[in-house]
Amino acid sequence: MGLVTPDYGLLFWALLSFGVLLFILKKFAWKPILQALKNREESIARSMRLAEQARAEIARLQEESKQIAEKARQEREHEIAETKILREKLLAEAKEHARVETQKMLDKAREQILLEKEAAKKELYTTVAELTISLTEKVLRAQLEDIEKQQEYIERLLDELPRN
Amino acid sequence: MKQRINLSVSILLFIYVASINCAQANEMHKSDSQGFNTAEFIFDHVSDSYEWHILTFNHHHISISLPVILYSKKTGLHVFLSNKFHHEHGVYRGFKIETEGKFKGRIVQLNEKGVLDETNPLPYNFSITKNAFSIIITSILLALIFIGIAKRYKSDPSSPPKGLQNVFEPFIIFIRDEIAIPSIGNKRYIHFMPYLLTLFFFIWFSNLLGLIPIFPGGANVTGNISVTMALALFAFFTINRNANKAYWKHIVSPPGIPVFLKLPIPIMPLVEFIGIFIKPFVLMVRLFANILAGHMVATVLLSLIFIFSSMKACLGFAVAPISLVFLVFMSLLELLVALIQAYVFTLLTAQYIGMATEEHH
Numbered sequence: 001m002g003l004v005t006p007d008y009g010l011l012f013w014a015l016l017s018f019g020v021l022l023f024i025l026k027k028f029a030w031k032p033i034l035q036a037l038k039n040r041e042e043s044i045a046r047s048m049r050l051a052e053q054a055r056a057e058i059a060r061l062q063e064e065s066k067q068i069a070e071k072a073r074q075e076r077e078h079e080i081a082e083t084k085i086l087r088e089k090l091l092a093e094a095k096e097h098a099r100v101e102t103q104k105m106l107d108k109a110r111e112q113i114l115l116e117k118e119a120a121k122k123e124l125y126t127t128v129a130e131l132t133i134s135l136t137e138k139v140l141r142a143q144l145e146d147i148e149k150q151q152e153y154i155e156r157l158l159d160e161l162p163r164n
Numbered sequence: 165m166k167q168r169i170n171l172s173v174s175i176l177l178f179i180y181v182a183s184i185n186c187a188q189a190n191e192m193h194k195s196d197s198q199g200f201n202t203a204e205f206i207f208d209h210v211s212d213s214y215e216w217h218i219l220t221f222n223h224h225h226i227s228i229s230l231p232v233i234l235y236s237k238k239t240g241l242h243v244f245l246s247n248k249f250h251h252e253h254g255v256y257r258g259f260k261i262e263t264e265g266k267f268k269g270r271i272v273q274l275n276e277k278g279v280l281d282e283t284n285p286l287p288y289n290f291s292i293t294k295n296a297f298s299i300i301i302t303s304i305l306l307a308l309i310f311i312g313i314a315k316r317y318k319s320d321p322s323s324p325p326k327g328l329q330n331v332f333e334p335f336i337i338f339i340r341d342e343i344a345i346p347s348i349g350n351k352r353y354i355h356f357m358p359y360l361l362t363l364f365f366f367i368w369f370s371n372l373l374g375l376i377p378i379f380p381g382g383a384n385v386t387g388n389i390s391v392t393m394a395l396a397l398f399a400f401f402t403i404n405r406n407a408n409k410a411y412w413k414h415i416v417s418p419p420g421i422p423v424f425l426k427l428p429i430p431i432m433p434l435v436e437f438i439g440i441f442i443k444p445f446v447l448m449v450r451l452f453a454n455i456l457a458g459h460m461v462a463t464v465l466l467s468l469i470f471i472f473s474s475m476k477a478c479l480g481f482a483v484a485p486i487s488l489v490f491l492v493f494m495s496l497l498e499l500l501v502a503l504i505q506a507y508v509f510t511l512l513t514a515q516y517i518g519m520a521t522e523e524h525h
Contacts, residue, residue: 006390009289010212013296014394021303026358029310034357036317
């Protein structure tokens with residue numbers, strides 16, 4: 001057999017074998033393999049896409065929670081500040097109130113004292129007057145034991161009365 | 165470094181011992197001096213054969229007999245095993261393997277007198293030769309491997325590839341993504357994938373089996389022009405059966421070419437028409453020549469040992485290590501060539517298919 005002269009017998013067997021092999025492999029090997037590869041690639045692509053989406057979602061959620069936390073913090077700070085102001089205000093009010101009350105009480109007490117003083121004064125006057133009267137009576141009694149002297153005195157008093 | 169020294173020392177020692185043996189061996193060898201026919205040795209290796217020779221031991225041939233299928237116009241159909249020819253020296257049912265003349269190596273029919281039948285020398289010969297048998301083995305191997313892989317893909321599609329599946333998946337993906345899609349285009353490539361994959365793995369496996377020196381390898385399958393012709397015929401029909409109108413129009417009247425090249429003598433259409441046949445022809449010759457050359461170089465390197473030992477036995481021993489080093493190097497190169505040629509054949513076929521199915525705007 002020459003090296004470069006094709007042999008129809010071998011050609012026939014080669015064609016037949018290759019044809020049968022092609023048919024068998026096409027049907028039982030390549031189609032399922034290619035389909036499986038395609039499916040796998042698609043599922044990988046899909047998974048990657050989903051993962052990407054999930055990552056974006058997580059990032060978004062993280063951002064959101066961060067914002068919420070930030071907001072909460074600000075609110076709390078705001079509240080604390082407000083409470084502080086309120087407390088100071090309350091404290092100031094209480095102080096003021098206490099001061100006013102004290103002043104009021106002091107005033108009242110002072111007034112009371114004044115009233116008491118007036119009352120005491122009055123009483124004192126009355127007592128002094130009574131004492132004076134009783135003393136005067138006693139003195140007068142003593143002095144006016146004698147009728148003459150009484151007469152005289154009345155007359156003098158009458159003289160003393162203004163003439164109008 | 166130390167290992168390298170060790171290696172060279174042992175090689176030198178081997179050559180030295182071989183030369184010492186030389187003197188005695190030479191005396192003994194003289195009686196056995198049939199000489200060594202290099203050309204015959206090489207051609208025996210690269211040619212097809214009716215039996216699968218495995219080894220010869222003490223002039224006793226051990227080989228696998230293959231079926232001989234003949235149809236003669238005179239005596240009808242004959243099917244028998246090739247050992248009936250008594251290792252190419254006998255006559256059976258009026259047939260024999262011709263050993264000389266213009267039909268050397270072919271099965272010829274003898275007439276009643278036991279000489280070549282001049283009127284009808286060659287029966288129709290559809291014997292399962294060594295190469296045909298090797299093709300069948302390769303085909304069965306491929307079918308087993310890839311159907312097995314396909315089963316794994318079907319039964320367990322989502323898990324990562326394992327074993328053989330893992331070995332061949334990159335090649336399958338490479339053929340799809342680097343050969344089929346770029347050459348044929350994203351829309352039509354899937355239609356040609358089974359053909360391209362079968363082609364690639366068939367050529368690659370045949371090449372690799374050809375590199376194994378002993379059965380079931382060793383047949384020079386892809387270095388045989390009949391086999392590459394079969395592959396080229398498949399390529400030819402695949403290309404032209406799927407060619408579209410634009411492709412044929414392009415051949416009948418190539419665009420962008422002056423009219424005087426088309427009329428009155430259709431030079432360019434003729435060139436284009438010849439091109440239809442040249443493309444698969446080139447595929448056929450390239451694969452054939454590359455693999456044949458590889459096998460020939462390997463056998464030449466091997467025969468160097470015998471050429472030298474037929475001159476002087478000691479020389480044979482001395483040349484053997486050098487020859488073997490070259491042989492190993494050549495085998496490694498051929499390992500690469502086996503893959504490259506499979507790739508090139510597949511790539512070019514895909515390119516031709518792409519050209520034939522391309523949509524012109």
